[in-house]
Amino acid sequence: MRFCTDPNALPIALCGSLSLHPVSTGARMHNAAYDALGLPFAYVPFAMTPERLPDALVCMRALGIRGFGISMPFKVQILPLLDELDPTAARIGAVNTVVNEQGRLIGHNCDWIGAVRALEEVLGTGGIRGRKVVLVGAGGAARAVAFGLVQSGAELTIVNRTESKARKLAQDTGAHAFGDLAAIDEVRQADVLVQATPVGMKAHAAETIVPKHLLREGLCVMDIVYDPPDTPLLQVAREQGARTINGLRMLLHQAARQFELYTGKPAPLEVMHAALAENGS
Numbered sequence: 486m487r488f489c490t491d492p493n494a495l496p497i498a499l500c501g502s503l504s505l506h507p508v509s510t511g512a513r514m515h516n517a518a519y520d521a522l523g524l525p526f527a528y529v530p531f532a533m534t535p536e537r538l539p540d541a542l543v544c545m546r547a548l549g550i551r552g553f554g555i556s557m558p559f560k561v562q563i564l565p566l567l568d569e570l571d572p573t574a575a576r577i578g579a580v581n582t583v584v585n586e587q588g589r590l591i592g593h594n595c596d597w598i599g600a601v602r603a604l605e606e607v608l609g610t611g612g613i614r615g616r617k618v619v620l621v622g623a624g625g626a627a628r629a630v631a632f633g634l635v636q637s638g639a640e641l642t643i644v645n646r647t648e649s650k651a652r653k654l655a656q657d658t659g660a661h662a663f664g665d666l667a668a669i670d671e672v673r674q675a676d677v678l679v680q681a682t683p684v685g686m687k688a689h690a691a692e693t694i695v696p697k698h699l700l701r702e703g704l705c706v707m708d709i710v711y712d713p714p715d716t717p718l719l720q721v722a723r724e725q726g727a728r729t730i731n732g733l734r735m736l737l738h739q740a741a742r743q744f745e746l747y748t749g750k751p752a753p754l755e756v757m758h759a760a761l762a763e764n765g766s
């Protein structure tokens with residue numbers, strides 16, 4: 486627990502997360518960044534239920550809590566409880582960050598920024614524009630990634646097990662094309678592949694969506710699964726000569742954006758990366 490013991494110090498600005506099952510990842514990254522910059526901030530992960538979410542936001546206003554990270558299943562439930570939405574969060578229809586601006590609760594979506602910045606680390610700033618990108622998945626995370634990719638100028642094809650969901654996401658985002666899993670062959674013409682389903686997590690480790698023969702040198706492959714960070718897809722992609730990006734980079738960059746929103750300062754990325762790497766995650 487972090488206490489403000491210096492009577493001359495500014496009051497501590499409290500930030501945190503609201504999730505069904507709190508994990509320490511966000512607290513490690515944010516608290517390490519506050520310490521590195523000597524900021525009077527503290528970050529606490531809170532357990533939340535759908536029933537208690539409205540009360541949590543009343544407390545946020547009453548106590549002047551500066552920011553909350555929001556996990557599933559609250560990312561959509563929270564929308565009508567907020568005072569304002571950032572325009573991209575409004576278009577995505579989901580919020581993963583709430584910032585308290587003098588009592589007004591503003592919803593943001595940092596997931597799309599995390600995905601775009603993680604890709605730009607490899608492709609260069611602005612490097613997504615004009616690239617052919619295949620996105621696998623049309624769930625909550627894929628939705629944020631798809632908006633980020635189209636906004637960044639990608640020529641996007643969305644591939645999903647349930648084709649109707651791919652079609653809906655393509656219509657909502659203005660993606661170039663969509664299809665069911667048979668359309669994964671589009672990877673042949675692509676510059677970038679983004680895997681945004683849970684396949685690759687421990688429970689799904691034996692499944693594969695992208696056949697080995699589609700992975701090749703010249704392709705950039707990002708898997709947004711971060712537990713484990715080195716998924717079977719990334720291992721095979723590397724063996725085939727592709728450049729790979731793991732899900733921890735997206736997680737890191739979305740946390741960095743949250744830090745910027747909470748503190749108004751640039752995030753110390755290396756400090757946050759080191760904190761994320763603690764405990765082997």
Ligand code: NAP
Pocket residue numbers: 557596599622623624625626627645646647650681682683684686689692694709710711732733735736737739
């Ligand atoms: P979700 O909303 O449940 O989405 C599930 C999507 O995956 C749907 O498109 C679903 O297809 C597809 N899918 C599920 N199982 C499949 C299978 N066996 N074969 C083919 N497609 C399958 O989940 P989510 O919230 O988007 O999360 C997806 C992953 O992203 C999770 O691993 C999560 O941890 C990760 N994530 C990472 C970050 C990060 O910062 N790195 C951020 C958020 C989420 P149907 O439509 O056919 O059901």
